[in-house]
Amino acid sequence: MPVTADTLALVAAARAAVDDILDATTRTLTGAWVTAWDGLALDLLLALDELLATLAGGGWPSRARIARAARLQEALEAAARALEELTARVRSETATGARGAVQTGLSAQPGIIASQMPPGLNRAALLSQLTRWSERDLAAIVARTTERITSLTRPLSADAEAAMRRELVRGVAVGANPVDAARAMLARLEGAFNGGLTRAVTIARTEMLDAHRQAAQAGQDANASVLSGWIWSAAMARTTCPACWAMHGTVHRLEEPGPQGHPQCRCARTPAVRPWRELGIDMDDPPSVIPDAQATFRSMSRDDQLAVMGPGRLATLDRGDIAWADLAQRRDNPDWRPSYVPTPVGQLTR
Ligand SMILES: [Zn+2]
Incomplete structure (x- = not known):
């Protein structure tokens, strides 16, 4: 596993390139949501004002009353159409x-x-x-990803619309000034509308990252004869989760997909070249320069360590009650691939 400083630099460069793509997509989607909401907010506010103006005191209108408010229902239908358009945008931007x-x-x-x-x-x-990538590999992975995104985003607009309608029925306190209540409700509706964005961004980032890792796997499979496997490579930052810290540096068989992290996990799949002697080169491998996760973690400030682990997990780790590898556990997910997630603190301190 003769990983060199060049290897680490190239892995970091690929990570940065993918981050740029993810961030650009996130910015585009956020901008689209903001623009769409700007186009809806005034109509919704006027409709809410109208609804509340007809109230002769006595709290938030009933479900039946809301259902009969024609102007409000029209504004909600416009929101539903906007969410449909946004979903189409999520699909096209994520495919790109x-x-x-x-x-x-x-x-x-x-x-x-x-x-x-x-x-x-x-x-x-x-x-x-070495075998270069082919346009065919690329097209196949993009097609699979696009299919997954289409199916994952299918409920997105209906769910966000339903969340808006739930907020309306739940209502807000109506005080002396109904205009304030209308504004408070508008903020609630915006929250529900933007719930669609949060979900869209998670789907987009997770699927783009998985597509990136599938591509790395395809690029590694093409050169399988010189590789012994792949190495789980975490960013090892303050924002890296305990599971990814624990998985960093672990070596896996080439056939194994991954890294199978949590949603939005940014860990990389670094190819591991076989020992040089196995390749017929009469030289010893240099010592691997992959940074050790535990040593890296221990060199961070106490504040950063706490940010990564949380107090309970860090205390358990400090006491030596658990091994580093105990921090991660593999979980099977009903509607998704398996994922390595942080072992709950309760299970660590058992
Ligand atoms: Zn990760």
């Missing part, structure tokens, strides 16, 4: 983003593999021998 993420994942592999070969070898010659 996935294409970029797949391209990055495929094109990075030969360089990362070559960076683990002896320095004396002619890198350019070596790169030319």
Whole structure:
């Protein structure tokens, strides 16, 4: 596993390239939601004012009263149409983003593999021998991702609309000034409308990242003869979850998909070149430079350690009651792939 400093730099560069794609998609979707809401807010507010103006005291209108408020129902239908359009936008933007993420994942592999070969070898010659990615691999992964996103986003608009309607029925306190109540309700409706955005962003980011990792896998499969497996590579930052910290540096078989992290997990799949002697090169491997997760964690400030682990988990770890690997557990998910998630503190301190 002759991972070199070049390897780490290339893995970091690929991670940064994918982050840029994810952030651009997130910004575009957020902007689309803000614009759509701006187009709806005034009509909704006027409809709410109208509804509340007809009240002769006595609290929030009944469900039946809301259902009969024609102007409000029209505004809600406009919101439902806007959510449908936004869902279509999520699908197209995520497909574009996935294409970029797949391209990055495929094109990075030969360089990362070559960076683990002896320095004396002619890198350019070596790169030319490694199998490059094909347009067909790319198209296949993008197509699968697009299909998944289409199915995952299917309930999105109806659910956000239903959440808005639930807020309306639940109501807000109506005080002396009904205009204040209308504004308070508008804020609730905005929250429900933006729930669709939160969900869309999670789906988009998770699926683009998975597409990127599938591409890395395809790029590694194409050069399987020189690889012994892949290494789970976490960013090891303050925002990296305990499970990904624990999984960092673990080596997996090439056939195994992954890294199968939690939703939006940004961990990378780093190819591990076979020991040089197995490749017929009469040299010892240099020591691997993959940073050790525990040592990296212990070198962070106490504040950062707490931010990662939380107090209970960190105390258990400090006492030596658990092993580093106990921090992650594999979970099977009914509607999704399996994922490695942080072991609940309750199970650690058992
Ligand atoms: Zn992760």
